[in-house]
Amino acid sequence: DETAGNSERMDIDDEDEETEEFSEEMPLEEDETDPQQLEEDDDDFLPEFEKMVSDNLQERTREMTHKNKLANLSVPVNFGRSNLKQNYEQLTAGEQEACTINFMLMVRTKSNKQSYKPLVVPKTCDLVLNLKSQEKAKKDEMEQVKKLTLNITDRLEEEDYHQEVESGTRNLNHGSHHRSYKHQSPKGPYTPDAELIFGKSKKSYASKFS
Structure with a gap:
């Protein structure tokens, strides 16, 4: 048993020594990327990317312009x-x-x-069907706009009518109030009562001796 234990310890020691030798022979790999090289790559990539985006936008613009010209094509004068x-x-x-x-x-x-x-x-061609669908869509849109316009016009007319009725009623009430105030007795709340202050009216001084 002691012999077997000694042999196992020797094997473990040999493995440790081999591991240390391997680690000494194989150093850790370091990142050899140069920051300056990365900046140069970025400088080369950005112009290419911007050019690609610009070309794509120009192509889309040309396509949209061409479609609009075809849609708005009319017979010349x-x-x-x-x-x-x-x-x-x-x-x-x-x-x-x-x-x-x-x-x-x-x-x-x-x-x-x-x-x-x-x-x-x-008539079954896609061109004819597309033109008919566009014409129908425009017609439906015009009808909807017409209905909305009529509804708005009717509502505005109704509001104007109610405002006129309210203003007329207000003027009538104001006129009746003004007339009642005009024909009110002079002994109003703001008019002093002469009889209470000076007493009832007496005959004149000359009438006493007549």
Whole structure:
């Protein structure tokens, strides 16, 4: 048993020595990151990030501008009378056809001039459905605004009427009060009673000796 105990202690001592040698041979790794290098990396990253954000914003702005132009696109003033006549005939013919709708497509030539071409679109097309939904939404919005305006106008008229009635009633009450005060007896609360002060009126001095 003593021999086995001694051998175990020797093994433990050998392991401790190996651990110390390993720790001496393998020093702790230190962070070799240079602060100056980090600052340089940040300086390189920030301009790239700002450029990316700016490009994204410009792209979104161009998309929104393009959508607004398409939504607000209208027929120019220099649209010829012959084209108008032709369009009216085409639109009339298109109304007779149950499945299609006629549009006028504005295109630009190589010389940057505007030209118009008829475009027949089926009623089930997404373009037609979107235009109809937009028109319906605008109509509903206009109806709602009209109702709100009428309600506000009616309420203002009702308030004005009540104010006129109240002012008229106030004037009538004030006039009746003024008349009653005007015809009040001179022996009012603020008028001294001469009879109480000087007694009842007596005959004149001359009448005594007449």
